[in-house]
Amino acid sequence: MDHPDMLATRPLPAIEPHTARFWQATRQRQLLLPRCTACRELYFPPEASCLHCGAPEPEWVPASGRATLYTWTLCQPPLLPYFAEHAPWPVVAVELEEGVRMVAQIVDLPPEEYEIGMPLVADFQDLDDERTLVVFRRPG
Ligand SMILES: [Zn+2]
Known part of the structure; x- marks a missing residue:
């Protein structure tokens, strides 16, 4: 701990196309959840398609x-x-x-x-x- 240059750096989460909206929101101190536009279910984490029915392109709703x-x-x-x-x-x-x-x-x-x-x-x-x-x- 006496040698800060020896410390490991924290691994960072990847920003992917289906998570970009989430990260944009957290930058603004807002927690958004993906909600499926087909089955209307909320899910987390953000995925490329709905965890319940597979539909793409969720809408984003504030938690x-x-x-x-x-x-x-x-x-x-x-x-x-x-x-x-x-x-x-x-x-x-x-x-x-x-x-x-x-x-x-x-x-x-x-x-x-x-x-x-x-x-x-x-x-x-x-x-x-x-x-x-x-x-x-x-x-x-
Ligand atoms: Zn769905």
Whole structure:
């Protein structure tokens, strides 16, 4: 840790044609969910076609940002170098008020204080000039 140039860099999520709208929105501090224009179901993560019926080209609808903790785990090495350096790396699954689940992280709360079902709200964490992650925190 004394040699910052030795630290691994964080792997970044790829921006793909079917996820570009999502990343544009998070850049603006907005959480959008894809909703199928054929079967009207919400789904996550964004995919090239609907997870329920296969139709392409969803519409995008704003999520409230309110969620509850569905489950979580602490990832231990072997992991990619960046995550190994920060292990144990907490990963959570939240259930959004709209009924879809997201894999994310909770910020500003140690895992010892995670409780299944606890209320959370979306927040945003810039990774670089193009990518802003959706993270979750305690409300208020
Ligand atoms: Zn569909």
